[in-house]
Amino acid sequence: MDTRKIRIFDTTLRDGEQSPGASLFPEEKIIIARQLERLGVDTVEPGFPAASPGDFHAVQQISRLLQNTEICGFGRAVKDDIDAAVRATADAAKRRLHLFLSSSQIHMDFQLRKSREQVLEIARSMVAYAKQHVDRIEFSPMDATRSGEDFLYEMVEAVIAEGATIINIPDTVGYALPEEYGNLFRRVRANVRGGDRVEYSAHCHNDLGLAVANSLAAVQAGASHVEVTVNGIGERAGNCSLEELAMAVETRGGAIGITTGIRSEEIYETSRLVSRLMNLSIAHNKPIVGRNAFQHEAGIHQDGLLKNRNTYEIMDPERMGIPRDMIVLGKHSGRHALKHRMEQYGIRMSEDELNRFAERFKEEADARKFVSDADLLRIWGDTSDTQAEPYSIVDFQVISNHRKIKVASVTLKDNRTGEEASFAAAGSGPVEAVVACIKQAVPMDVELKDMEIHSLSSSESAQGEAQVTVEAGGSLYRGSGIDRDILSAVAQAFLSAINQAVSHSGTGAPDSGNQAEDRTAAGGC
CATH class of the missing domain: 3.20.20.70 (Aldolase class I)
Structure with a gap:
């Protein structure tokens, strides 16, 4: 033709x-x-x-x-x-x-x-x-x-x-x-x-x-x-x-x-x-460019995708400049998806560890709509007595008012050494100030490329969800965070993405006998 x-x-x-x-x-x-x-x-x-x-x-x-x-x-x-x-x-x-x-x-x-x-x-x-x-x-x-x-x-x-x-x-x-x-x-x-x-x-x-x-x-x-x-x-x-x-x-x-x-x-x-x-947000289910357009939660779909992308995708998102982010963890997710996500943090699990982790994950997933990266690593720590993430947030505070510049302080723990350190920064907005604090603690150049903030319900007690994409070492990493305090959700998401970057760089892999594997697909998770 x-x-x-x-x-x-x-x-x-x-x-x-x-x-x-x-x-x-x-x-x-x-x-x-x-x-x-x-x-x-x-x-x-x-x-x-x-x-x-x-x-x-x-x-x-x-x-x-x-x-x-x-x-x-x-x-x-x-x-x-x-x-x-x-x-x-x-x-x-x-x-x-x-x-x-x-x-x-x-x-x-x-x-x-x-x-x-x-x-x-x-x-x-x-x-x-x-x-x-x-x-x-x-x-x-x-x-x-x-x-x-x-x-x-x-x-x-x-x-x-x-x-x-x-x-x-x-x-x-x-x-x-x-x-x-x-x-x-x-x-x-x-x-x-x-x-x-x-x-x-x-x-x-x-x-x-x-x-x-x-x-x-x-x-x-x-x-x-x-x-x-x-x-x-x-x-x-x-x-x-x-x-x-x-x-x-x-x-x-x-x-x-x-x-x-x-x-x-x-x-x-x-x-x-x-x-x-x-200032027009994109619907999550918008074809091609929506957040969910190339994401999969069902265990059967996730298993197929991990074996061959063409099983459930008719287009390659990376050809369109879309970061690879195909696995969403929830109550429908299977063991293969859990294993894959943890390997992105440099964690390889034995069969027994995977069984314990999957069982606890299912309990958490049944109780909430979405399991964030911070939740995932907390579950791993609870089931293995091992701290998976290079850094964790101990505390943070933000001083914010209507007219003046916003000031934040963040205390982070380096889980490899057990040491805590505090950092302070200012910004035109509270998110900018918190992000600037966290960047000071990281032993590599990190650029915040994209951020999405959503409410997970319409009530006054609604939880906020943050999705953050960062670039480090020429690769993109995506982290998520959920909290009733939206600044806390942003901080969790930003640090989650950074932890992935640190883990994959080889400078922050947890000393637990688990070895980070080479990262073969850009985009993180």
């Missing part, structure tokens, strides 16, 4: 930014735009230049900086919007303009308050006006999937006659089913004069959870552009997810003969960057 390349049009900085609370400063847009270029997107829609001076400046700067990526200026079918988009993208090496105008009867009646004839005239005249400035013109009949098809054909035919080169058929409210959406592209191409001379684009919203499926249906029906956002953000339930579409094509594209130019190794970093800068 011949392979056809699909062009990825990213609208994270325009439609994605319309998510409530996701507004970005211009400099943040520039940071994301540079990462999108590294990711390999073909087209970036950096914003709505007519919306605000800040958006205009961001689009202008991105147009000047991104020389390998097409820049799309977005606007309504209004002269002022077109003028702003033309000026903002003037310095782009490659550019297009994207105009939209409603085509459904409900939009014309209640939003535009115009007749069909008036709407058609606006579409014709504004595309003709835009064509005087830019050759590549994309036109979107908004709410196309709820429009009368005869009128949709008439509008598309009119804008093609005036010079539109790309026709986007948007599922603006996420209403269409995949078969319906694909057939709509086929019918437009077949029934519109000039429809075989233009390119087609798909823009799908996710109100029914069908955005990726609908986009693939459009591609199979002839669309050559797909409009997406990182993490699937956007109005209401969001847009077609870039990472989901890209990996669906990478994993199954051979079945339908398509490919993209997305560099999969940049997916995870792009996802985390957008999440951080837009």
Whole structure:
């Protein structure tokens, strides 16, 4: 089967930014735009230049900086919007303009308050006006999937006659089913004069959870552009997810003969960057980039994964830059997973030790939702009379108030020598101060790469869970901590990750007859 390349049009900085609370400063847009270029997107829609001076400046700067990526200026079918988009993208090496105008009867009646004839005239005249400035013109009949098809054909035919080169058929409210959406592209191409001379684009919203499926249906029906956002953000339930579409094509594209130019190794970093800068958390069960996307708790799954990853994973997370973190310990976990996790701390157990450890672990796991690394090592210590972790927290305190800098002190015990030492540090926040204290005790350079904090229930007595990823010696290590005091949970998680790094470096293996083994997979646990 011949392979056809699909062009990825990213609208994270325009439609994605319309998510409530996701507004970005211009400099943040520039940071994301540079990462999108590294990711390999073909087209970036950096914003709505007519919306605000800040958006205009961001689009202008991105147009000047991104020389390998097409820049799309977005606007309504209004002269002022077109003028702003033309000026903002003037310095782009490659550019297009994207105009939209409603085509459904409900939009014309209640939003535009115009007749069909008036709407058609606006579409014709504004595309003709835009064509005087830019050759590549994309036109979107908004709410196309709820429009009368005869009128949709008439509008598309009119804008093609005036010079539109790309026709986007948007599922603006996420209403269409995949078969319906694909057939709509086929019918437009077949029934519109000039429809075989233009390119087609798909823009799908996710109100029914069908955005990726609908986009693939459009591609199979002839669309050559797909409009997406990182993490699937956007109005209401969001847009077609870039990472989901890209990996669906990478994993199954051979079945339908398509490919993209997305560099999969940049997916995870792009996802985390957008999440951080837009302050939008990623759902745990989000495909591809969610915390649970490549984690497994069931004992049968864990056993299979430890023997061969392909038993239960159809993608390799490390190819996408996702740290290897496939085993989650809970009441469903089996002995193989427990043994594997303890070996990550340099602990090899005999059969009798493993039996005692597994029995005690099951008792703890039945009593709680999640067993943290700190809990795991405590259980090992209780069942073996051996201190597994190089360092443990004896005590810590934080002085914090509304306006002043935060000060922390932490007392750690070196379990190899039995010595205790106290460290003090200041920070703009209590977490920064506690982390700075702990880093002073470690005999190696450690960088905190990522941190997630979650509440495990909604009550006032809820426990907080912290997941911390650190980098040391070129490898990533992940630790977890759970406590009703969220600072304590963070401290436990950070120290857990550090203990793994120290153990694997050979400088902190516990002197108990257990030998650390070589670490073969980056990412820790």
